[in-house]
Amino acid sequence: MAPTSFRILKTLAVGAASGLVLAACGGGNQSSSLASDQTLNFPILSDFGTLDPAVSDSETDQEIQQNMFDGLVKFDENLNIVSDLATAVPQPSADGLTYVFHLRQDVTFSNGDKLTSKDVLYSWNRAAAYQGSYATNLSAIVGYERVSGNKASGAALEALLEKNDPSVTMTGLTAPDPYTVQVSLSAPAGWFLTAISLAGATGEIVDVNAVKQDPDNWWTKPATAIGTGPFKMVDYTPKQVVDFAAVDNWWGSPRPTLKKVHVDISVNNASTAIAKYEQGGYDIYGYGGYSNLPVADILRIKGTSNESGQLVLHPKVRTTWVTFNVHSDNSRVAKGPFTMDQGQSAHDLRLAFALAVDKKKLVDTVCQGIVCVQATGGLISPTLQGYAGDNTDPLAKFDPAKAKQLLQSADPTGSKTKGLQYAYDPENALNKASAEFLQSQWQDNLGVHVDLLPVSHSQFIKARLSGHYVISRDGWQADYNHPQDWYDNLWGKIVGCPDSGCSSGYDSPEYDQLLAKADSEPLDQAKSDYAKLAQMLIDNVLYIPLYYSVGGFLIKPYVKGAGTNSFFDHYWNEIQILSH
Amino acid sequence: MFTRGTLIYIGQRLVLITLAVLGVSSLVFVGVHRLPGDALFSEHLHGTQYELTLHHYGLDRPLWQQYVTFLWNMLHGDLGESLVNRGVPITPIVAREMSVSAEVGMVALIVTVGLGMSFGVIAALRQNTWIDYVLSTTSVIGYSMPNFVIATFLILVFGVWLENVTQGNFFYQIGWPGRYGSIGAIWLPAFALGFPSASIVARMTRASMLEILQQDFIRTARAKGLPTATITIRHALRNALIPVVTVLGPLAMAIITGGVVVENIFGIPGLGKEFATSILNRDYNVVIGVFTGYAALVGLTNLGVDLLYVVIDPRIRY
Numbered sequence: 001m002a003p004t005s006f007r008i009l010k011t012l013a014v015g016a017a018s019g020l021v022l023a024a025c026g027g028g029n030q031s032s033s034l035a036s037d038q039t040l041n042f043p044i045l046s047d048f049g050t051l052d053p054a055v056s057d058s059e060t061d062q063e064i065q066q067n068m069f070d071g072l073v074k075f076d077e078n079l080n081i082v083s084d085l086a087t088a089v090p091q092p093s094a095d096g097l098t099y100v101f102h103l104r105q106d107v108t109f110s111n112g113d114k115l116t117s118k119d120v121l122y123s124w125n126r127a128a129a130y131q132g133s134y135a136t137n138l139s140a141i142v143g144y145e146r147v148s149g150n151k152a153s154g155a156a157l158e159a160l161l162e163k164n165d166p167s168v169t170m171t172g173l174t175a176p177d178p179y180t181v182q183v184s185l186s187a188p189a190g191w192f193l194t195a196i197s198l199a200g201a202t203g204e205i206v207d208v209n210a211v212k213q214d215p216d217n218w219w220t221k222p223a224t225a226i227g228t229g230p231f232k233m234v235d236y237t238p239k240q241v242v243d244f245a246a247v248d249n250w251w252g253s254p255r256p257t258l259k260k261v262h263v264d265i266s267v268n269n270a271s272t273a274i275a276k277y278e279q280g281g282y283d284i285y286g287y288g289g290y291s292n293l294p295v296a297d298i299l300r301i302k303g304t305s306n307e308s309g310q311l312v313l314h315p316k317v318r319t320t321w322v323t324f325n326v327h328s329d330n331s332r333v334a335k336g337p338f339t340m341d342q343g344q345s346a347h348d349l350r351l352a353f354a355l356a357v358d359k360k361k362l363v364d365t366v367c368q369g370i371v372c373v374q375a376t377g378g379l380i381s382p383t384l385q386g387y388a389g390d391n392t393d394p395l396a397k398f399d400p401a402k403a404k405q406l407l408q409s410a411d412p413t414g415s416k417t418k419g420l421q422y423a424y425d426p427e428n429a430l431n432k433a434s435a436e437f438l439q440s441q442w443q444d445n446l447g448v449h450v451d452l453l454p455v456s457h458s459q460f461i462k463a464r465l466s467g468h469y470v471i472s473r474d475g476w477q478a479d480y481n482h483p484q485d486w487y488d489n490l491w492g493k494i495v496g497c498p499d500s501g502c503s504s505g506y507d508s509p510e511y512d513q514l515l516a517k518a519d520s521e522p523l524d525q526a527k528s529d530y531a532k533l534a535q536m537l538i539d540n541v542l543y544i545p546l547y548y549s550v551g552g553f554l555i556k557p558y559v560k561g562a563g564t565n566s567f568f569d570h571y572w573n574e575i576q577i578l579s580h
Numbered sequence: 581m582f583t584r585g586t587l588i589y590i591g592q593r594l595v596l597i598t599l600a601v602l603g604v605s606s607l608v609f610v611g612v613h614r615l616p617g618d619a620l621f622s623e624h625l626h627g628t629q630y631e632l633t634l635h636h637y638g639l640d641r642p643l644w645q646q647y648v649t650f651l652w653n654m655l656h657g658d659l660g661e662s663l664v665n666r667g668v669p670i671t672p673i674v675a676r677e678m679s680v681s682a683e684v685g686m687v688a689l690i691v692t693v694g695l696g697m698s699f700g701v702i703a704a705l706r707q708n709t710w711i712d713y714v715l716s717t718t719s720v721i722g723y724s725m726p727n728f729v730i731a732t733f734l735i736l737v738f739g740v741w742l743e744n745v746t747q748g749n750f751f752y753q754i755g756w757p758g759r760y761g762s763i764g765a766i767w768l769p770a771f772a773l774g775f776p777s778a779s780i781v782a783r784m785t786r787a788s789m790l791e792i793l794q795q796d797f798i799r800t801a802r803a804k805g806l807p808t809a810t811i812t813i814r815h816a817l818r819n820a821l822i823p824v825v826t827v828l829g830p831l832a833m834a835i836i837t838g839g840v841v842v843e844n845i846f847g848i849p850g851l852g853k854e855f856a857t858s859i860l861n862r863d864y865n866v867v868i869g870v871f872t873g874y875a876a877l878v879g880l881t882n883l884g885v886d887l888l889y890v891v892i893d894p895r896i897r898y
Contacts, residue, residue, distance in 0.1 A: 046857065050666040057622055131632045133624035148628070153636045217667045238668045239677070240759075240849050266756055266849035268857060276754040276847060279739060427860065458862045459617030465626055476623070489623075501626040 035558065035577040038259040041281070043273045044288035047239045047265045051219040053123070053204035055132035059289030059477070062200030064263070067244065067572045069204035069227035070252075072101045072120065072181070073197045077565050079383075079481045081197050085115060085205060085228065089193070096188030096520070103179040109207045110232040110247045117175035119205050122161060126211075127202035129157055129168040134201040134479070140189035142172025154215045162212075188520040191484035198480045199568065230256045230573040240266050246573075256573035263288065270294050274554065278307065283556045283577070287569045291316065291551030294429065295368050298552055309557070313370065316477070316551040317381045317566045320372070320430075322357075322422075322438065322544035323474035324350050325467055327498040327505030332467025337416035340506075340540070348410040349417070350541035353471070354395045356403035356445040357438060363547050366433040372547035378534050379476070379486060381548045383566045385523060386483030386530050395538055396545045400445040407446050420450045423464065424473035425457040431473050434546060465501050474503050474543065478567070483530040484519050491537070504542050511536055556580075586890060589898035590883070597879035602654070604875040605868050609650055612859070612867045613643055619663035619862045637663060650868070659872065660865040664858075674851070674869040676759065681839050681850035682877060684773065687766050688835045689828075691774030692781055697824070699778070700785020701817060707790060715782065722779025727838045731772035731845040738768055754847050761848070769846040773838050777831040781824055788820035795819075821892050829885045836877055851877075 048061045053069055056062055074084040083089050086101045093099075107115040128138050129150040138144055150168050152160055160168045172184035185192060196203030210226035211218045218224040225233040230250045235243040242263045246256040264282070267273045270290070274297050277285040286293065291314075301307050324338040326346075338350050363374045375381075376396045378388035411417050422439065426432040435452050442448050450471070455463065464472050479485050488494050490503070492515050497507035511533065518529035537543065555562050558580035563570045620633050634640045638649070653660060659670040703715040738752035752768050792798065793816055801811045843852030851873050858866035889896045 047665045047668075049664055052666070055666060057624055131629045133622060133629070135629060151632060151635060220668060237676075238662075238665060238673055239854075264755070266853075267754075267847035268853045269844045269847070272754060272845060272847045275735065275739065279743075279753055281753060281755055456617060456860055458619065458621070458860065459615070461623060462617050462621045462626075465623070479624075496627050 033579045034257065035579045038257055038577050040258050040261045040283055040559070040562075040572065040575060040577065041264065042262075042284040042287045043264040043267050043276070043282055043290075045268045045270060045273060045290050051225060051233075053201055053206060054127040054130040054135075056200050057133040062198070063288045063569050064242075065200030065204065065227075066229070066568060067231045067261075068225070068229040068233065069200065069206065070107075070229055071196055071199065071203040071205065072103070073193060073203075074199060075197050075481070075567065077570065079565065079567065081193055085120075092188070096190075096522075097185050099183045099185075099192070101181040101183070103181065104251070105179055107228055107251050109210070109226050109228050111207065111210060111226045113207050113209055113226075115205065115228055116178040117181045118178070119208060120181045121173050121175055122208045123205045124173055124202070125169055126157070126161055126206070128170055129161070132202065134198065137195035137198060137202045138170070140185045140187065140192045141170045142184045142186045143170035144172075144186070158212050158215045161208075190522045190526050191480075191482045191519060194480045194482040194523075195485075201479075230571070231261060234260075238265075244572075250573075252573075254573055257576040258572055261572055271297060274301075277554050283559050284554065284562055286312075286551065286553030286555075286564075287562075291553055291564065292371070292428070292430075292549075293552035293554075295371055298370055299368065301554070307554075310554050312553040312555055312563060314551050314553070314564050315373070315381070315383060315566050316549045317384055318475060318477040318549035319375055319379050319381050320434070320473070320475040320546045320549065321375065321379060322353075322546065323464075323472055323503045324353075324542060325470050325472075325503075325505055326350075326540070326542060327507070328467065329498070331499045332505050334468050334470045336420070336470030337411065338470065345410040345416075347541055348406040351395075352403045352406035352410065352446060353442065354403075354541060354544040355397060355399040355406070357441045357544055357546075358398040358400075358445075359396055359546060360398065362434065362437050362441075366430055366437055367547065367550075371430070371550050371552065373550060375545035375548050379490075379537070379543065379545065380483060380534075381478065381566070384478055384483075385481050386486065386527065386534075388531065388534060393538065393545055395541060395543065403445055404447075407448070414448070417446075417448045420448065420470060421453040422450050422471050422473075423453040423455055423460065423469040425460040426454040427457045435473065464503050467498070467502070467505050472503070481567070482523065483526070483533075487515055487530060487533050488519065491542070506537075506540065506542050508536075583897065586887075586898045590887070593879075593883050593886075597876065597883065600879055601872055601875045602651075605654060605872040606647070606651070608868050608871040609647060609864075610643075612862070612864050613646070615862060617862050619864065637661075654872075659869040662863055662866050664861050664863040664866070670865050670869045673866075674854075674873045677849060677851045677854060678873040678877060680756070680760070680848060681836070681843065681852060681873075683760060684766060684769055684843065684848060684850060685832070685835050685839060685877070685881075687770035688774035688777075688839075689832060691770050692777040692831060692835065693828070694778075695774070696778035696781025697785050697817070697821075699782035700824075701789055701812065703782065703786040704789035704793065705812065712786075716786070719779040719782040722775050723777075723783075725776065727772055727776055728841045728845060730775055731769065731842050734768050734772055735845065756846075756848050765848075769842050769848060772846075773835055773842045776838075777834055780827065780831060784824050784827060785820060788823050789816060792816045792820045818892060822889075825885065825888050825892060828888070829882050832881045832885060833878060836874065836881065 044060055048064055049058050050056050050061055051065055053065055056065060070084045072084060072086040073081050073089055076082045081089055085103055085107055087104055090099045090101055103117060124138055128135055128144055128147040131148055147168055147170050174182045176182060207226045210224040213224050220236060222233045230247055230252060231244040232247050234245045244261040246259055271294060274285055276282055301311050325334045325336055326338055326340045328335045328339045338346050359374050363369060363372055376391045376393055378393045380386040422435055424431045424435045439450050439452055442450050476490060491497055491506045493507050493512045495501050498505040514529055514533055518526040553564060558578040560578055561570060561575040621630055657671060659674060662668045662670055699715045699719060703712045706712050738750060739754055743751045756765055798811060798816055801815050839850060840852040840855045843850045851870055854866055854870045858870055
């Protein structure tokens with residue numbers, strides 16, 4: 001029996017765990033005593049976009065911020081929601097509309113300011129008013145709609161926040177006392193706690209005294225880049241280096257062993273950075289959102305006797321698929337043969353294109369069976385809530401005979417599929433290799449020639465979400481462990497479908513109604529509804545599932561506690577440098 | 581050496597360089613804003629949230645208004661803020677990265693001139709001997725190989741193989757310590773960058789020297805009993821350098837542009853590492869800043885090369 005994707009991922013996870021244990025134990029040669037220099041060195045290949053949780057967007061932003069800031073709740077290493085600044089994870093009221101958070105009373109910011117409930121109100125109102133990438137994580141709170149219309153920023157926004165101006169104050173957010181925060185939701189939202197657990201995003205708490213000193217650029221300066229986390233910034237030269245130091249007498253646990261974290265931003269080429277790691281210039285490679293190691297480097301390192309044990313491969317919550325444009329109008333200009341208004345023949349064509357691709361071969365060819373595994377259980381990645389289970393997605397099958405038959409009935413003359421273009425962003429080498437593989441599969445198994453259209457990433461995303469491509473590369477990296485993160489952000493009216501922010505253009509009243517119901521339910525109840533939504537996507541053949549990503553890390557044997565789960569790097573306060 | 585006329589010439593050139601820099605940055609401003617896609621749009625930031633962010637950065641205003649603001653800020657030495665690294669001012673970044681690129685380029689130029697001239701002079705003085713053949717062959721190899729191949733090969737030798745062979749001696753550690761690097765960090769990238777140009781200089785110097793050494797005034801100098809070193813350096817080389825200096829301008833440009841690739845390979849935090857990524861990310865202000873930096877660097881280097889004529893040939897006056 002062919003190994004299933006989940007089994008492969010489990011094997012990888014076990015391998016990763018073994019690697020981490022080996023790293024922790026030093027592979028037999030490592031002392032267990034601590035090194036005198038507790039400095040962790042690692043590179044990020046591009047400077048972070050921001051360290052302001054209100055407007056952060058990239059994985060790098062969040063991986064760094066999770067060590068500087070805290071939220072009321074957070075994910076532990078096993079992705080369970082646990083308390084952070086709150087004393088406990090609150091249960092919603094019976095009607096699902098109210099959450100009451102009791103704050104720890106021993107928490108201080110790194111500048112010594114005490115944390116109170118006012119800081120929570122300030123941080124969340126500010127984040128909602130800024131309308132950054134993750135502002136919608138707060139969208140269930142009463143009053144969010146009005147605050148989301150705010151256009152003030154910087155000092156002007158600070159002035160509004162200071163006087164509790166109604167335009168920037170969510171009425172559902174109140175502080176009955178200095179250590180209690182009450183959150184009222186406009187409708188039950190089973191995903192709310194999960195969304196605010198996301199590190200480095202809008203749920204994180206900032207210090208009003210620090211922010212108001214320089215409302216636009218407070219996070220760029222050590223004196224004002226203040227959070228409640230175990231590390232604080234001590235030096236920052238943009239695009240060159242950033243240094244963090246452990247906060248003395250930090251309130252949380254475990255207290256950091258590392259004294260300093262040195263993040264090199266001067267190298268922006270993966271292979272150069274890996275070469276520097278191999279020379280001993282870094283302790284870790286892959287942290288900070290750079291776990292997509294080049295396949296060639298992985299293969300080379302696997303072949304070495306002294307470094308192969310330092311390689312850690314771990315499943316990541318990123319899925320890649322091919323998307324069809326199924327809706328066309330004046331604003332979505334890509335017409336093509338796949339739109340739903342063309343009825344059964346378009347459906348059959350989509351199915352033909354899906355069944356004509358040998359995804360197992362794709363994974364072996366493109367990823368060398370290392371940096372990805374076949375997506376056989378739907379779009380939600382394994383290890384996540386909502387994963388459908390191995391081999392449950394019929395669109396993952398490879399059936400060239402049926403594909404050819406469907407094509408002949410839907411497009412007997414070949415006129416509909418003539419001149420098709422597959423758009424992709426070539427910055428990621430896997431995208432280019434996948435595109436070439438898909439082209440050859442459609443040519444060989446359907447006899448359809450599809451031109452490839454490489455488009456730079458910044459242009460590609462905008463054009464794809466506006467319906468400019470008939471068929472294109474698509475994908476999603478989970479933000480938090482809840483199916484709502486996928487179904488709210490990719491399809492349906494809630495994200496803007498069919499006209500904006502929507503790759504496929506798919507929307508239907510049934511989808512919107514069922515999604516609204518699922519989003520309002522506690523997760524255990526909602527799972528079956530989310531599964532029905534997944535079935536709608538399958539029934540309509542909206543995508544061709546390709547692969548789930550696997551992240552790669554290099555960790556020196558003397559670095560204890562470093563590693564990753566399927567979402568984020570292990571926190572810095574769990575890492576120790578052993579004598580070496 | 582620098583007469584009043586030369587100083588006026590320098591002043592005029594500096595004005596022209598400033599105008600050229602403004603012209604380049606204006607062209608790039610228009611060009612980069614015409615490119616499809618932008619730095620802010622993402623899978624998480626679209627719709628109303630995206631429009632609000634555009635508004636925050638003033639990118640929803642008409643292009644001519646943005647241009648006026650850009651020009652006004654530019655004249656005040658302010659290149660604006662990065663859109664990718666939100667709120668980070670660009671001017672100090674470009675100034676720092678330009679100084680790093682200039683440092684690497686300058687050392688590469690020293691390699692080009694020093695190595696090239698030495699090879700050329702020795703080859704000319706030992707014409708048709710095995711020394712001439714070795715140096716000429718080395719030169720042919722040098723200008724036949726792209727600098728990124730040389731850079732990769734050097735890293736392989738000095739950054740990997742030599743670690744064990746020489747117990748750490750001559751071992752090259754990738755990276756750039758501190759703001760201005762160190763001698764240990766700069767020599768290898770400078771060599772990779774300067775060696776192809778040095779090979780061209782060597783070929784030209786050799787040819788030029790051979791021609792000069794046949795001239796009557798050299799024969800006269802020998803007849804006067806002047807030492808060979810004096811004849812070679814003071815009389816022959818000085819005259820032979822004029823055509824070499826002429827190609828130095830284009831070679832300096834090749835070194836500056838070649839830095840884009842070599843800096844990436846050696847992990848040097850110069851302008852080169854911004855070049856491609858800022859365009860791909862549509863980080864408008866950084867793109868403009870990088871091109872402005874390169875325009876200034878090219879203009880100033882050309883001016884420096886032109887002033888070398890005055891130093892080498894006293895007959896030349898501006």
